[in-house]
Amino acid sequence: MAALQFELSGKDPHSAARAGTITTDHGSIQTPIFMPVGTVGSVKAVTQQQLKEDVQAQIILGNTYHLYLRPGLEVLEAAGGLHRFNGWDRPILTDSGGYQVFSLAGTRKIQEEGVVFQSHIDGSRHLFSPEKVMDIQRSIGGDIVMAFDECPPYPCDYVYAEKSMRLTHRWLDRCWEHFHETPDKYGYTQNLFPIVQGSVFGDLRKASCDYVAGKGAVGNAIGGLSVGEPEQEMYDICQACCEDLPADRPRYLMGVGTPWNILECISLGIDMFDCVMPTRNGRNAMLFTSKGVINIDNKKWEKDFSPIDDGIDSGISNYYSKAYLRHLIKAKEILGLTIASVHNLAFYLHLVKEARKHILSGDFVAWKNEQTELLRRRL
Incomplete structure (x- = not known):
């Protein structure tokens, strides 16, 4: 059992992009990396075998809010944690539930103690x-667990953003203390990442980065972006945060985004998405394909018998034709949802591997600029 390690393998000479390796007790992760979201212990419509073989995923997410409600901690603990429950033997990151709190605005109440929802x-x-969120994530069994934070809405005024950030920092102190007073579960090391907040205000983001960096955590996350702000604002905040957060720890940008968002943020110094x-x-x-974006519903694909995407290394993307996938989607056949989901995930993992x-x-940088133009195209 060892704490998460991060080793840099190389840096791009013309940007802040870097390649590294994160090592956890459930295996290593080559960065930059994209992590498929397995909300309720399952990446929707995709089997764990497909995640390994077709998608080539190295780490997946579990959602604290959803797993706490169903199947519940009693079932997860009896199973020996989420890895054993869902059969995924590679690393898992669990989110804190903070984003669900943000999205449940109509049915939750934020107070100093926590959030009632x-x-x-x-x-x-x-x-x-x-404290409870730390205990829940221990029970779920994430290799990487996230501090409980408040994600402010966009737009919000400066006063609210600052108040929200200060609350997130006080909650971080409590998470940090409780996490380090409780033992790891299931015989492997669990690692806590704090989250930077501050909306789109540069001085608040800097203050939050400084506060988070002061914890000396094994990795750090940037939250509260991709919630409606313009792309350029997201990039500006992301760049500033990467400049302030420790360079020898992985940086995780939560909830982002399109393929071109990911490439741009890699160039700014982000490692995990x-x-x-x-x-x-x-x-x-x-x-999403290596040649651009496709709406497979369109009639133009009805008799296109070429592979979904022969530009990436994925059995599903190479095996099935656009015409067949369109037929499945039009017929509302469940297999269509699986093929489309596996393909898109495989494309995302292909993209970060190429990066x-x-x-x-x-x-x-030259490759990224060329790709960004290509990937945005509507086919």
Whole structure:
């Protein structure tokens, strides 16, 4: 059992992009990395075997709010944690539930003690305190667990953003103390990442980065972005945070984003990403490919018998045709949702793998600029 390690393998000479390796007790992760989101212990419509073989995922996410409500901690503890429950033997990151609190604005109340919210399943009331969230994540069994934070809405005024950030910092202190007073579960090391907040205000973000860095955590996260702000504002905040957060620890940008967002943020110094976009968009007929974005619903694909994407190394993307996938989606056949989701995830993992290759070969920026233009195209 050892704490998470991060080793840099190389840096791009023309940007802040870097390639590294994160080592946990459940295995190593090559960065930059994209992490598929497994909200309720499952990446929607995708099996764990497909995640390994077709997607080539190295780490997945579990959602604290959803897993706490269902199946519940009693079941997860009896199983020996989420790894044993869902059969995923590689690293897992658990979020804190802070984003769900943000998205449940109508049914939650934020106070100093924590957040009281109503279950979306049965309306029952629950309190998430920083201490309780640490205990829940211990029980779920994440290799990386997140501090409990408040994600302020966009737009919000400076006064609210500052108040929210200070609350997040006080909650971080409580998370930090409680986490380090409680033992790891299930015989492997669990690692706590704090989260930087501060909305789109540069001075608040700097203050939050300084506060978070002061904890000396094994990794740090940037939250509260990709919630409606313009892309350029996201990039500006992301760049400033990367300049302030420790360079020898992994940096995780939460909930971002499109393929071009990811490439841009890699160039700013981000190492880890997650987003529901590849699976959610896939289930709604939008495919990200190496040649651009496809709406597979469109009639133009009806007789296109070429592979979904022969530009990436994925059995599913190479095996099935656009015409067949369109037919499945139109017929509302469940297999269509699986193929589209697996393809999009495989594309995202292909993209970060290629980014790593170009960082190590020193031509990342030229490649990124070319890719960004290509990937934004609507086919």
